[in-house]
Amino acid sequence: GENVEQHPSTLSVQEGDSAVIKCTYSDSASNYFPWYKQELGKRPQLIIDIRSNVGEKKDQRIAVTLNKTAKHFSLHITETQPEDSAVYFCAASKGSGYALNFGKGTSLLVTP
């Protein structure tokens, strides 16, 4: 089955700096790659996603890049703010977005 690895497991940055989280996947048939943010005690919430026919996608301070040849994708957060502190999960799927295979998460701490 699909194996998604996520690095780093923890990340601490100062407010205003950029944060980068990287994921690799094993199944070349995967074609949908969402990123979720989960605050303590809350449900995961989608922040951005990318499909295999796109190399990069941006939404304000958040961007995701995808390299299908190397089977890796990354989340970039610019101008980080304390409210960005949370656990971020990457995922991969061969379907339309259901049956997601998740990475183990990255705990991001943004210090003022």
Added chain:
Amino acid sequence: NAGVTQTPKFQVLKTGQSMTLQCAQDMNHEYMSWYRQDPGMGLRLIHYSVGAGITDQGEVPNGYNVSRSTTEDFPLRLLSAAPSQTSVYFCASGKGQETQYFGPGTRLLVL
């Protein structure tokens, strides 16, 4: 729309007891899934459904049963609870090429 709802929010079981975690959505979504979340393990897929009457196993299906008799509901059954099933359970739903939306979760403690 209420979105994705889950009940109960919290449950304590004794080893060997059975229970059903409820999940419902009012968005006419085709796809519904169950995940469990354990510390340091991320979210792992238990079972999923692509429509009423159709279910399939995910990564960690053992000890859990599901059925999908309606579009709206996707209950998860624990037939004989074990301490290893202590976890937070999330239900999710989605449609077509749209993303999945997660419910608020059920915290389960098995003693």
